Amino acid sequence: MRLKSIERIAVGEVLGKSVYDDKCQLLLARNVALTQNYIDRLKQASIQCIYIEDEISEGIEPENVVSQELKLKSVNVIQNVFKQATGKKSVGFDAMQVDQIKDIIDEMMEIVFSHRDTLYVMAELMGTDMYTYNHSAEVAVLSMLVAKSLGLNHQFIQKIGVGAMLHDIGKMKIPNEVLNKITPLSDEEMKLVKEHARFGYDILKESISISPISRQIILLHHEKLDGNGYPMRLTADEIPVHVRIVTMCDIFNALVSNRAYREKLNVDEALEILRAEAIYQLDREIYYHLLKVVNIYPPGTIVELSNGTIGIVIKENREAQTRPLVQLIVNNKKGDIVNLMDNLTLFITKTIEL
Template sequence: MRLKSINHVEPGDALGKAVYDDKCQLLLARGVALTDGYIDRLKKSNIHCVYVNDELSEGLEFDNVIPDEVKVQSVNVVRNVFKDITGRKGVSLSNEGVEAIKDIIDEMMGLIYSNKDTLYVMTELMGTDMYTYNHSAEVAILAMLVAKSLGLNNQYIQKVGIGAMLHDIGKMKIPNEVLNKVDTLSDDEFKLIKEHASLGYDLLKESLTISPISRQIVLLHHEKLDGKGYPMMLDSEDIPIHVRIVTICDIFNALVSNRAYREKMSVDTALETIRAEAIYQLDREIYYHLIKVVNIYPVGTIVELSTGDRGIVIKENKEAQTRPIVQVIREQKKAEIINLLNDLTIFITKTVES
């Protein structure tokens, strides 16, 4: 199984994972052989990539901390909670909404504790219309994994998860035309978007069962360590660890997600981009924990090697993520196998989107 761009899939490719629509309902099941009609339907649903089993990737599978069904369920919870307040004035989060979020966070925490040696693969199971909900669920998963890696206790991790899941809830109060605008934003529009942090915090005012830790995450997740964030331009010493965790996971997940107006970055490129361009605004220690919990080259990833060859990852080396076992591909055929842990003269130069 490997992730393939919708522009490169071919009739006959079998889906390696199910695909879901904008109501979190099954659109096409795992195992379905793609036809021109299905490919058309996927494109119309704004789906950029799908997992397929083709000749190159047959039999390759990866483990994940959070199974697809639970992830889809979590996206659906966010969707219901966010939709419930969209376009309604003066409404705050309902008690049922808060309970639904707590339940799914607890379920995911259980999985994080029981699959503690498994890395997280950011899977693409739905289209870009679901970006906000999918992003919220993934930032919650990443933030909980990072919080656990940092050694925080489970009550703390739960609060981080809830705050992370709700971090962008204030966006539901901002017009879609502004949120999804492809062209450059005007100063006023940018100012409006920035208000989502305080708008989100206000939405949670009445929800007494949401902890101050989760609320702070919603209010402060765009603060930066150089004092240039918003809404309060806090100095680094005033930005707590739970906020710093969500800030990094938020930026990282946004970079690796397909949007209606731009293609995603690969995981390795996104991590490198954050390191090169934004690390001075972020917490370095948390960044290193993020690298530890994310699967950078899941089995099935096509990579370019320093030799100029392309290869497909056939087995991960969990202790040294950047040195997996790779099978070289020549003329669309599988060639020799290289264990990058044994052959230190060769390294991965980049992930190849195909």
């Protein structure tokens, strides 16, 4: 099984994992052979990528940290909580709603702490309309994995998870036309978008069951170490570690997601951008922990090697992530298996779509 962009799907290809729409209802079940009608339906639901089963990816089982069920449940809860905040100045979320978020975080915590070896795989399977909710769930899991890698304690990580889950709740006060605009934002619109950090903080002001750590994340997740962030233009020492973690994971997840105004980047490209930014704007230590928990070339990724051959990653290499086990593809058929650990002159030049 492997992830493939919807634009490249041909009639007759077989769906590897079920696809859900923006109400978290089943759109297409796994194992179905795709007809033109199905492909059109997926495009209408603005689904960007799907898992397919094909000959070259046979036997590959992509392993995600969070199951599809938990992901859907999280997106549902986030959507409900966020929608309550739409257009409101301050919402006194009742304890039950906050508890729902905390319950999801607890389920995620269990997974994060039980999987010692699972690397985070980005898989955006929902339409772009769902971006904010999907993104919130992804940033929460990723932030918890990074926090765990940093050795932070259990309670602290849970609060980071809640803050990460709610970090963009302030966007509910910004019109969708502005958030999803394809053309560049005007100065006025940009100013409004930047207000979402403060809006989010205000929305949750009265919800006493949300800890100050989670609140700080909501208010400060766009601050940068060099003082060029917002809303308070804080500098290095003023920005606490829990905020730095979520800032890093937020930018990373945004880069590897499809947005209304641009195509997503591959994980390796996104990490390269973050590496450059980590020198001035982001925390370098946190960057190294992000590198440890993210799967750069998850099984099923099609790669081009430095000798011009094409292959599919069949197994990651935890010791050296850029040197996985690759099965060559010749004329759309499986070829030899190359262990990049044994062939140090050979390396991956880029990720491609096939």
